[in-house]
Amino acid sequence: MTETVVDQLMARAAAAEAAHKWIEAIALYEVALARSPDHVPAMQGAAAAARANGDHARAVVFLTRADRTAPGRADIAIALGEALAATSRLVEAAAAFERARAAKPLDATLAVRLGVARLAAGDADGAVSAFEAALRLDPAEPRALGGLGSALVAAGRPLAAVEAFRRTGVSRPHADRAAALLALGDMAGGFADLDAVAARPAWTARLPSWSGDPLDGPLLVSTGMDPLDLVTFASTLPLARSLVPDLGLVAPKPFVRLASALAGVGHVAADNEDVGNWIEAAAATAPLSGLPHRLGLTAGSFTPSGPLLAAEPMLVERWSARLDLGRGRPAIGLVWGNSLKLDDLAPLAGIGDLRFIALERLSATLLVRSSTPSGWEIAGSPIRIEHPGPDFEAGVDARVDCAALLSRLDAVIAIDGLPLRLAGALGRPGVALLASAANWLWRLEGDKTPVYPSLSLLRQKPEGQLSALLPEAVRRVRDMVRS
Structure with a gap:
């Protein structure tokens, strides 16, 4: 049955x-x-x-x-x-x-x-x-x-x-x-491959494609959907701007505040808005990741003449006050992402002359109340890592809090990712912990890159662990703080 x-x-x-x-x-x-x-x-x-x-x-x-x-x-x-x-x-x-x-x-x-x-x-x-x-x-x-x-x-x-x-x-x-x-x-x-595969919004078909030559009218650049690209190719914007009377960016709405603070940018619009008036005024368009090809750049061409990004003053003051920065021990930003586990940060234990502050976006469940200036630190960590709090980066605007906090930290130790590249764009000192297969930005060897000259590079050994780089990273940030 x-x-x-x-x-x-x-x-x-x-x-x-x-x-x-x-x-x-x-x-x-x-x-x-x-x-x-x-x-x-x-x-x-x-x-x-x-x-x-x-x-x-x-x-x-x-x-x-x-x-x-x-x-x-x-x-x-x-x-x-x-x-x-x-x-x-x-x-x-x-x-x-x-x-x-x-x-x-x-x-x-x-x-x-x-x-x-x-x-x-x-x-x-x-x-x-x-x-x-x-x-x-x-x-x-x-x-x-x-x-x-x-x-x-x-x-x-x-x-x-x-x-x-x-x-x-x-x-x-x-x-x-x-x-x-x-x-x-x-x-x-x-x-050339990056230019060819770059996403092109429908509105770009209404404008001529920019060839990299001087223009008599404004250039309208589409940024794509990856904020990492926005920061990675930020140094191409002043170069492109030198060839055109004005340069505008069309970016996803969460990127607009960050994009508005980039060097070389005249104005920014959200890609979900009507860009009709912008298109009528523009002379040509190009995708952001296509600018290196159209400008004929090499890796050495990316050397910036100054900071590529400016943090928002009100946010700078907010996070500086929240974390009581600028007094006492040097504050070092820390980013470990998915490349390191909390336990891998154990080599940083016992370091009393530096404060470590997480730049990770974390939920309140991963934080515990503490006596730190912000009142929060990372739960379950082998070292004390302060955190700005659950409202850090809680808004819709991509990484503007992180940029503001980075601008007041003494240095940063970070794996490759958006916070590290924001530090480079801001011209802040720091140490990059690079996996053995590193992005072209960091070149194949050496401890410096012309793209982000303020950063010092440490490279993972073929059979080694990223965590093995931490003692040398601390030594380098100490030298940066002293200088």
């Missing part, structure tokens, strides 16, 4: 799915599971309905149960990997795809999925291995070749990456190929 009832529930759930009644379908599958707890098709059906309804976290619960009930099934592991990836649980997603591949070792497309998952999880070497395995199974698998190129870039092997992209037989530009070319010193090729 129970089997008949379960079959009926399964049929009703399938009918609800066909009618896109996802919540009803999930409820019916759950009733079926209550009657038959080990019914794997009901778990799979509930997971599929949950994902169709956008509830990937609930799908993970059903699929984890199915994976435990019927271990070794590739179809379940694949579905679980996809659901985990959709909830940004990338390391677990890669592990699920590994289990799926163990069940189907001769499936090239599954090896590609594993490579994509490992790359998204930050395991560049593991991604290279997976893509190479896919190519051994199917040498013509195009996604494996393209994925291999991207993984090799992330693994710090740009020459091999360029060769992998060449083997795809596709000549169109690619952002990761651009990164590989730039890392190899091919600025012309790399910047």
Whole structure:
């Protein structure tokens, strides 16, 4: 009798799915599971309905149960990997795809999925291995070749990456190929690829494309959706501005305040506003990441003549007062991101002559009340790291609080990312903790970059850890503070 009832529930759930009644379908599958707890098709059906309804976290619960009930099934592991990836649980997603591949070792497309998952999880070497395995199974698998190129870039092997992209037989530009070319010193090729792949809003079709020659009218530059690009290419704006009577930026609304403080910018508009009047006044347009190509720049051309960014005075005073900066021990900004764990900061323990202040955006659950000037510090850290508080960077405007706080800190120690590049754009002293596969901005060797001359560079050893760089980073910031 129970089997008949379960079959009926399964049929009703399938009918609800066909009618896109996802919540009803999930409820019916759950009733079926209550009657038959080990019914794997009901778990799979509930997971599929949950994902169709956008509830990937609930799908993970059903699929984890199915994976435990019927271990070794590739179809379940694949579905679980996809659901985990959709909830940004990338390391677990890669592990699920590994289990799926163990069940189907001769499936090239599954090896590609594993490579994509490992790359998204930050395991560049593991991604290279997976893509190479896919190519051994199917040498013509195009996604494996393209994925291999991207993984090799992330693994710090740009020459091999360029060769992998060449083997795809596709000549169109690619952002990761651009990164590989730039890392190899091919600025012309790399910047040309960046220009070609840059996003171009619909309104740009109404204006001529700027060639890099002097203009009689204003230039309108679109910034794209990545604030990192905004800061990375900030030094091209004064160079472009020298060739035109005026330069305007069209940026996503959260970037407008930050963009308005960049050198060389005449005016800024949000990209969700009507830019019709701007277009009528402009003579040409260009994407921000395309400016290096159009200006014919090399890495050395990025040397700024002064700070590229100015912090907002009212915010500077706010955060300076909140953290009681400018008196007592030097205050050092600290950014560890996903490259370091809190425990990795242990080499900084016992340093009493410096204050460490986190520049990370963190929720109140990761903070604890303390006797620090702001009243907050990082929970569970092996060293005392002060924090500006839960309202730091809580607004919609990208990183204006961070820029203001950076402008009053004595120095910064940070992994590569937006806070570090903001420090460089502000001309603030600091030490960059660079992974072995570093962005072209930092060059392949040396402890300085012309792009951000105020920063000192420390590079991860091939087999070393980023945390091993911390004692030398402290020594350098002490020298900066003394000077």
